[in-house]
Amino acid sequence: MASSVQRHPLAAQTADVLLERIRSGEWPLGHRLPGETTLAAWLGVGRSTLREAVRELVGKGVLDSRQGAGVFVTAVDVTEDWDTILRRASVVSVLEARIAIEAEAAALAAERRTPADLRAIRRALAGREGTGRAVEEHVDADMAFHRTVIVAAHNDVLVEMFDSFVPRVRRAMVDMLRIRPLASPEADHAAHADLVTAIADRDLRAAAEFSRSHLTALKRAFA
Amino acid sequence: MASSVQRHPLAAQTADVLLERIRSGEWPLGHRLPGETTLAAWLGVGRSTLREAVRELVGKGVLDSRQGAGVFVTAVDVTEDWDTILRRASVVSVLEARIAIEAEAAALAAERRTPADLRAIRRALAGREGTGRAVEEHVDADMAFHRTVIVAAHNDVLVEMFDSFVPRVRRAMVDMLRIRPLASPEADHAAHADLVTAIADRDLRAAAEFSRSHLTALKRAFA
DNA sequence: ACTCATCAGGTTGTCTGAGGAGTTCGCCCA
DNA sequence: TGGGCGAACTCCTCAGACAACCTGATGAGT
Numbered sequence: 001m002a003s004s005v006q007r008h009p010l011a012a013q014t015a016d017v018l019l020e021r022i023r024s025g026e027w028p029l030g031h032r033l034p035g036e037t038t039l040a041a042w043l044g045v046g047r048s049t050l051r052e053a054v055r056e057l058v059g060k061g062v063l064d065s066r067q068g069a070g071v072f073v074t075a076v077d078v079t080e081d082w083d084t085i086l087r088r089a090s091v092v093s094v095l096e097a098r099i100a101i102e103a104e105a106a107a108l109a110a111e112r113r114t115p116a117d118l119r120a121i122r123r124a125l126a127g128r129e130g131t132g133r134a135v136e137e138h139v140d141a142d143m144a145f146h147r148t149v150i151v152a153a154h155n156d157v158l159v160e161m162f163d164s165f166v167p168r169v170r171r172a173m174v175d176m177l178r179i180r181p182l183a184s185p186e187a188d189h190a191a192h193a194d195l196v197t198a199i200a201d202r203d204l205r206a207a208a209e210f211s212r213s214h215l216t217a218l219k220r221a222f223a
Numbered sequence: 224m225a226s227s228v229q230r231h232p233l234a235a236q237t238a239d240v241l242l243e244r245i246r247s248g249e250w251p252l253g254h255r256l257p258g259e260t261t262l263a264a265w266l267g268v269g270r271s272t273l274r275e276a277v278r279e280l281v282g283k284g285v286l287d288s289r290q291g292a293g294v295f296v297t298a299v300d301v302t303e304d305w306d307t308i309l310r311r312a313s314v315v316s317v318l319e320a321r322i323a324i325e326a327e328a329a330a331l332a333a334e335r336r337t338p339a340d341l342r343a344i345r346r347a348l349a350g351r352e353g354t355g356r357a358v359e360e361h362v363d364a365d366m367a368f369h370r371t372v373i374v375a376a377h378n379d380v381l382v383e384m385f386d387s388f389v390p391r392v393r394r395a396m397v398d399m400l401r402i403r404p405l406a407s408p409e410a411d412h413a414a415h416a417d418l419v420t421a422i423a424d425r426d427l428r429a430a431a432e433f434s435r436s437h438l439t440a441l442k443r444a445f446a
Numbered sequence: 447a448c449t450c451a452t453c454a455g456g457t458t459g460t461c462t463g464a465g466g467a468g469t470t471c472g473c474c475c476a
Numbered sequence: 477t478g479g480g481c482g483a484a485c486t487c488c489t490c491a492g493a494c495a496a497c498c499t500g501a502t503g504a505g506t
Contacts, residue, residue: 009290009487009488009489010488010489011278011488011489015282029390029393030359030393030394030397035456035457035458036457036458037457045489045490046489046490046491047490047491047492048271048274048488048489048490048491049488049489049490051271051275051458051459052274052275052278052488052489053278055234055275055276055278055279055282056278056279056281056282057282058279058282059238059278059279059280059281059282059283060282060283061304061307061310065457065458065459066457066458066497066498067232067457067458067459067496067497067498068456068457068458068459068496068497068498068499069457069458069497069498069499070456070457070458070498071457071458074390074394075390081304082304082305082383085379085380085383086380088379089379089380093378093379093380093381094380096327096331096378096380096381097324097327097378097380097381097384099327100323100324100326100327100328100381101320101323101324103323103327104319104320104322104323104326105323108319155316155319155320156308156312156316157308157309157312157316157317157319157320158316158319158320158323160305160308161320161384232458232459232460233459233460234459234460258485258486258487259486259487260486268460268461269460269461269462270461270462271459271460271461271462272459272460272461274487274488275459275460288486288487288488289468289469289486289487290467290468290469290486290487290488291467291468291469291470291485291486291487291488292468292469292470292486292487293469293485293486293487294486294487
């Protein structure tokens, strides 16, 4: 194919060459690339062109350049879209990951929660109870409650992880609750209330335990 | 704030400005940006700097440039990918998330590990000990060991999460071990051996506990 | 023997000027 | 009216110069 319809500019071609070399393992993770001038001469392109190629890979998150130090490999491959991973994964797998995150977050929340956090959590707990009979509404309120707990842990990474789980878990829960409604809404609500109490009491162990047991029960419903 | 320590080069700052302008809707989807010279003068930067900023956004998939035609907006919002989130997050935050995942994974591994898993874990444990004095080498061997444990949990989501942590954690650990080497490599190795024993014995609680205490100690070194 | 400032070399960052290559659009002429 | 043509605009590439910065070595001082 004599250079397909879309002719790649030199910079883009150069970026492809670099990425290929990284993928092949020639430049492993954390490795420093040869200098700009060296590399440009080696590839037969101008320094500006090479710099633009590097920039493109920086934008992809594959490279990172530090002035005076060099250009380093920060990822061996372009990170696969997280959504596709979760979509492919089983609900049980996702729930197990959710258990890991929420149990840890519950303990951290018990340790770090501010009065404002506590107010938000209690408001969400009340909102959880008051919702109508629509399944979606109930699930959304439940998710919102769990999120307030994780926010109280004051850890951005945990929050981001939870957020990325939401779409997948939400759909699964809606489907399940349609087929098999909760046996005892009162017990379900009590479990959540226990968690709130543990966080309010700054009881790390109890918070983690309540969170874990509640979600494990949920997981059993899917298994 | 930690981010002020990391000085952004002009090109990166320019990329941020452009992205902000796109996000705000000033340049809607499909819109053509002003020319290089115009835009560079308008932003008060050199042409090549602006070009590098554009390249970075091309790498992110937000912009697309066609020779002779112009630069066009191809996406309004960049899918906040995990790499950038983790890069921005503090090491402690990432480690707390890692604790959550690994403690859970350790318990699951104790429950589900196959003989093959156990062999892989033990082989990685031996590899961890035998490495030379190079810091990178040691960190890589350590990461490889922890990964085998998570693989033994037989949960793809957990593995993917761990993998996405690796680049960030790896660099932080290398940097730290350079300035503050391990006080007692023997104790460190013993902690890992304990974890392996617990997994071999199918002791869920002990596996989770060893994993948690080990990583918590690591977290303390960064805090 | 140890600590610290200083220096030199190499690296990325930025700007400018020049010319090449491609696209677009309107003008002119048949 | 239709088609060819070219001017004007755009991005693409290169080269050179200088600034900002990091790293490792060197040497003076303690």
